Amino acid sequence: xxxxxxxxxxxxxxxxxxxxxxxxxxxxxxAVWLRNLVASAMLLGIYSLLMATLWVVxxxxxxxxxxxxxxxxxxxxxxxxxxxxxxKHEKKSTKxxxxxxxxxxxxxxxxxxxxxxxxxxxxxxxxxxxHVAPYYLQYSVSQTTSPNVVTAVLASYRGFxxxxxxxxxxxxxxxxxxxxxxxxxxxxxxxxxxxK
Amino acid sequence: xxxxxxxxxxxxxxxxxxxxxTIMSRGHLIKKLIGLSLFQTSVFLLFIxxxxxxGGTAPIISKDFLxxxxxxxxxxxxxxxxxxxxxxxxxxxxxxxIKRTYGTGEDDELEDLDRNEGEx
Numbered sequence: 001x002x003x004x005x006x007x008x009x010x011x012x013x014x015x016x017x018x019x020x021x022x023x024x025x026x027x028x029x030x031a032v033w034l035r036n037l038v039a040s041a042m043l044l045g046i047y048s049l050l051m052a053t054l055w056v057v058x059x060x061x062x063x064x065x066x067x068x069x070x071x072x073x074x075x076x077x078x079x080x081x082x083x084x085x086x087x088k089h090e091k092k093s094t095k096x097x098x099x100x101x102x103x104x105x106x107x108x109x110x111x112x113x114x115x116x117x118x119x120x121x122x123x124x125x126x127x128x129x130x131h132v133a134p135y136y137l138q139y140s141v142s143q144t145t146s147p148n149v150v151t152a153v154l155a156s157y158r159g160f161x162x163x164x165x166x167x168x169x170x171x172x173x174x175x176x177x178x179x180x181x182x183x184x185x186x187x188x189x190x191x192x193x194x195x196k
Numbered sequence: 197x198x199x200x201x202x203x204x205x206x207x208x209x210x211x212x213x214x215x216x217x218t219i220m221s222r223g224h225l226i227k228k229l230i231g232l233s234l235f236q237t238s239v240f241l242l243f244i245x246x247x248x249x250x251g252g253t254a255p256i257i258s259k260d261f262l263x264x265x266x267x268x269x270x271x272x273x274x275x276x277x278x279x280x281x282x283x284x285x286x287x288x289x290x291x292x293x294i295k296r297t298y299g300t301g302e303d304d305e306l307e308d309l310d311r312n313e314g315e316x
Contacts, residue, residue, distance in 0.1 A: 013250055014200060021207045028211055028234050032218040032227065040230055051237055058244045059265035061254045066277050067240075074281055075233065082288040083226060086295040090224040091302050100220035108213040112206060120201040122250025124263075129249060133266040141257050149255040149267040150274070158271060165275045172282035179289040 013057065014121055020054045035090045037083045045076035062150045204245040211238035223302045225291040229284060236280040243269040243276075 027050060031043035048071030055064035119126035140152040154162055211234055218231025247269035255267040295301045298309055 013248075018200065018203055021204065025207060025210065028237075029214055032214060032222070032231055032234065037224070037226055040227065044230055044233065047234075048237070051240075054241070055244060058248045059252060059254045060244045060247065060270045060273070061256075063240070063244060063270050063273050063277070066274055070277055070281050071237070075284060078281075078285055078288055079226070079230070082292050085292045086226065086301050090222070090227055091305075093221065093223040093302075094304055095221065095223065097217075097221040100217055103220070104213045104217045107216070108209055111209045111212075115202055115205040115209070118202065118205055119246075120198070121204060121245065122248045122252075124249055124251075126246065128246045128269070129266055133268050136267055137255065137257070137264050147257045149257065149264070150270045153267055153271045154274060161271070161275055165278055168279050169282050172286050175286045176289040179286075179293045 016057050017054065017121075020050060020057060024050045024054060035092070037088045037090055038080065041076055041079040041083060044079065045072045048072040048075065062148070205242065208238045208242040208245070211235075211241065223304055225294065225301045225303065226288070228303075229287045229291070232287070233280065233284055236276070240273045240276060243273050 024047060027043050027047040031040050031047055034040050034043070048067055051071065052064045052068040055061070055067055119128075136149055136153055136157065140149045140157075141147060144152040144156045146152040146156075215231040215233075215235030215238060218234065219228050222228060222231065247266035249263055249265045252263040252265045253261045255264040255270070257264075291301055294306070298306055300306060300309070
């Protein structure tokens with residue numbers, strides 16, 4: 001690939017990325033701004049779908065699939081279900097927002113100061129591209145016969161990570177079940193007391 | 197240093213700060229969880245941006261391409277997305293349980309109820 005073509009492709013990637021980022025920021029801010037929680041949940045779904053588009057632009061196709069299914073699908077369904085159970089209107093908060101605002105601006109300023117040392121967008125000499133990634137890209141087909149490197153790393157090289165992830169999902173499932181069924185039992189015993 | 201080159205990091209930081217501000221300043225428990233999921237996606241944005249290689253393509257090995265983006269951040273973020281839905285599910289179950297027990301989902305009302313219960 002010659003140098004000129006390389007530069008041109010870089011610009012296009014960057015511009016599409018920035019245009020989608022603007023939409024992502026707008027929907028994200030709108031999702032937390034609104035006081036109607038159903039509208040918030042729907043906007044969060046749109047936000048996740050835009051994020052999935054952004055992942056495709058940034059070459060992370062597997063992440064895009066997962067984000068579209070989990071972020072835009074399951075998250076929205078779970079949110080709508082729990083809003084249905086708890087009521088959709090948010091009360092206007094009586095707390096003064098000044099202390100959180102100062103804290104957030106200070107933290108954000110420090111973090112932006114920290115990005116001075118970060119590599120440019122898509123820089124091929126960034127430290128992240130020089131460490132272990134070239135090994136995966138070079139040997140994954142011969143060692144695991146999977147042409148998709150993400151699958152190879154997820155299931156083979158970092159299989160223990162995936163085991164830990166499954167453990168987290170199992171624990172979360174037990175937690176949700178314990179929270180919701182324990183509640184039903186307590187309510188039934190309260191009803192029995194009232195009858196007595 | 198070009199400003200446009202650093203824009204992804206700044207967008208990730210602003211999303212994280214919007215999420216953090218929502219968690220600290222809004223009273224409704226479900227709105228706090230929405231802020232938490234904004235914070236989580238901002239971290240995903242940071243990682244995927246670091247993994248991007250300009251002129252590269254998705255890391256699926258083929259004869260037609262020479263340059264691929266870094267697959268390692270993609271794997272880490274796949275795990276993180278699934279963990280984020282797990283934490284969100286537990287948080288939502290907790291807020292449903294709180295709503296059923298206390299009858300409200302606003303944190304200042306919850307504080308008042310707890311305080312009144314302490315002094316009979």
